[in-house]
Amino acid sequence: MGYGLLAAAIAAEVAGTTAMKYSEGFTRLWPSLITVVGYLLAFSLLAQTLKTLSMGTAYAIWAGTGTAAVAFIGMLFMGESGSLLKLAGIVLVIAGVVVLNLGGAH
Template sequence: MLEVVWATALERSAGFTRLWPTVIGVTAAALSFVLLTFALKTLPLGTGYAVWVGLGAVGVAVMGIVALGESAAPARLACLMLILVGVVGLKFLDG
């Protein structure tokens, strides 16, 4: 969730020219990094980072589709599903 918050807030910050979206975005990003460090205590680096980035990317894309009216073309949705399949595969198949 923090990935969606910081990406959306930074988009709304208009290049760091609006104070509150900038503060929210930077704070959410910092908290997200902190939580990633906790996850990396038990997950391998490659898996942890891929899951973090993959779920963040899908979350931000879904936010764009649902809340901002971005394209929900079938090919785009299929690509997002491929990211999710890859994340799930990394998480459950990592030995």
């Protein structure tokens, strides 16, 4: 259950961050509302996750996976550069998340 909530928290954070790009500095209503709702949902779900997973591991997975996902979205859909160095950084973030999971998140 904890990992399911964590996955939902990550999805909400990624949706909120992506919408923020389209909010144009919070001057557009709908993207701004999606950003706020996404972050409220993300933090609420993360708080629920912390009932069953350790804080350091849950937060590291949430932040790392969200960062990697947003970077991929930027490269795939928003025309951001996808240099070899940037891709290597994303791979390192994902590797860190895997290592944290192997170390035990309970």
